[in-house]
Amino acid sequence: MTWTVMPTFDEYAQARETFQWDLPESFNPAVDFLRKHDDTSRTALRYEQPDGGLETYSFDDLDERSDRLAAALADLGVEAGDRVGVVVPQKPQNPLTHLANWKVGAVSVPLTVLFGRDALQYRLADSEAVAVVVDPSVRETVDEIRDECPALEHVIELGDESSVGGDAHAFDDLLEAHESGIDVYDATPETPTAIMYTSGSTGPPKGVRHSHALWLGRAAAAYNYFDQGLEAGETTVWTPADWAWGAALGGTLFAAWHHGCTVVGWPRDGFDPEAAYDLMECHGVTKAFMPPTALRMLMAVDDPEAQFDLALETFASAGEPLTSEVVDWVDETFADVAINEFYGQTELNLVVGNSETWFDTRPGSMGKPFPGYELAVLDPETHDELEPGEVGELAVKPGDRRVFFDEYWKLPEKTANKQTTEGWFLTGDLVKRDAEGYLWFVSRTDDVILTSGYRVGPMEVEEAILHHPEAEQAGVIGVPDETHGEAIKAYVQPASDDYDSERLREEIRDLVRDRLAEYEYPRRIEFVDELPTTTTGKIQRRSLRDREGLVDDTDE
Structure with a gap:
């Protein structure tokens, strides 16, 4: 029987021994995130607008709107396998575009509104995106680079005809002009889902192409680093991180929807710790993915539990090692809030982490391997496995190859070099493993x-x-x-x-x-x-x- 919600394990050893990937034969993430829940009228997204207004969307609402957008994309000529860029902050139109892409079989290219002209131009041109959905804040930049992106036929800007000018399509008008009820693309876990770009030290950014199995891998990891607490109808999840980032998009937003939870969207130009606490209080956030930088900024607010009525249960964090000061601050400041660091890569999913349900967090440690993955510390030159305490390159084997990336886009040699002849995927990160199985980050093998x-x-x-x-x-x-x-x-x-x-x-x-x-x-x-x-x-x-x-x- 395939799993739609991660099984719960009381003991870490039991989880490592018992869990097996069992992916469904047919799988479209748009259907999984929106239609499989017992009550699709529940709130899926609470969107707090920059001006303070609040919009609420049920799973049914998102399904209906993404149907309309999918029909519009099909009318514009977008076909299965085509790439569609998404340059939208934490607004409903961001996930709606991804969902619509998958309903027609298109491949999403998540991009941040923080990108400037060169970064956007390279990624849109390299992915050969045929269409891009953009926030008004980046429309001018996209117009500037459009001639440098030969495959780009359609620009869709958020707004209606009163605010969208030139030859761009107005997002709201496209939805208004189309009906729901589109036949969803018949997809499997192997169907291409997204190209995400990662920067290296020795060349231009690499496009990392994933298939739909990616989202199941991220949903499984999130269930663990959120302490097996993603409960449908009871959990509210938020992150200040840009939804273009894989850990925020797949490991927070879509992981929450896979499990039937509510997500808060809050697009802001900067991070104000007082406002962040206020948001978490207002929306009853129980699980928060907080990059270490955001956590350090939250530390500037005195006695937050006295100032705010918080429902927080778990902070999850990734992107850089957590310092002992941050871990100690959480332990000393909050009565019953866990902090779980986790680790992953754009290519290799989220594979290591902490879960206070299973074992104590050790400040500075990446944690232990999540169920479904084998890890080794290898000599960077010989790829021989090293003993505990020795520094080497972290390498990973998935229980199911499909939850890892398919290829570096148009870079077959780099794709081949990511994996050893013994089947280990190389991370490029130097680590050491202690006698109790905790992993400790040392440095990059490159200059990232x-x-x-x-x-x-x-x-x-x-x-x-x-x-x-x-x-x-x-x-x-x-x-x-x-x-x-x-x-x-x-x-x-x-x-x-x-x-x-x-x-x-x-x-x-x-x-x-x-x-x-x-x-x-x-x-x-x-x-x-x-x-x-x-x-x-x-x-x-x-x-x-x-x-x-x-x-x-x-x-x-």
Whole structure:
């Protein structure tokens, strides 16, 4: 019998021994998230608008609206296998577009409104998206890059004909012009579902293509790191993280809907801890996915349990290691709230974590393997398995291959290199495992920077900096930062000796924000006469880390 809700296990050992993936033969996530529940009139989404207004959507409401959008997409010529971009913040139109895509068999490309022109252009062009649904805040940028995206035929902007101009389609008008009742695409767990982009250190962002089984893998993990407490009709889930991020989209929003829970949508430009507590009180949030940066900001509010009537049961966190200060703060500040760190990758799902139902959280530890996965710590060179206490590369084997990614989009060699001949999938993360099975993050094997929960490839930032005419060369690394985990630091070699350092710093920051994303700009910039390079002219980032006192014997 296939499972639609994760089985509950009282003991970790029992879960590891008993759980097996048993995916259904037929599976469309739009049907799973919206139609399988006993009471589809229950509230699925509570959307708090920026102006304070509240919209409430049942599972039936979302089903009907996504039907209409799916019919509109089909009328525009979107077919099974076509890619459709989604550049919308935490608004109902974000999941509605994903659901509509899957109802016609299209593949979603989740993208953040924080992206600038270069980041959006590369991803829309590389994915060969035929259509994109955009928030008004990014419409101008999409118009600017449209000629550079040859496959892009249709732009759909949120709003109606009174607010949407030019040759874009108005989202509201498309829904109004179409009826529900579309025949949902006959899908399976192997049907392509999404292309998500991840940044690397040695090249442009890679598109990670997944199939529908992805969402079942993320729903299973969420059930565990939310302490097996995702109960239909009783649990309310919220995250401040952008729904373009895999852990927020699949591990929070869609995981909650798979289990029949209510989700709160709250699009905001920044994170205000007082407002966040107020939101959690107002909506009775019981489970919250909070990146470490958000948790550190919540710590600035004195005695939140005295100031706010909170229903919180569990904080889940990922993106960067939690410090002991954050874990201790949760334990000391809240009477009965768990904090469970978890770990995953865009490619390899969410595979490690903590669950206070099973074992104590150890500050700084990634946790233990979730049921359904085998993990090993391998020698990065030989791929031999290492003993506990030794530092090596984390490698993962899924119980069902389908819950992992299918391929790096149009990059067969990189796809092949992700897996060893013994079937281990390589994470690129150096870890060690202690005698009790807890895993501890040490560093990346490459130069990826973990900042505010985002992974940032330094090469992309360096290339953006070099668009400034006064920047001759640039090297980018991550440096420790109390609030953001790591901050992006750029070493910049000016093109001449005649420059105003403060002006140039601000211009470089603004340039990177505009071209890439708000979170990718270098918070720290140091001007240098010369940058260390290899004999082939590549920046030696290890030398820059050494300059910061950050190099240890795990560096390659």
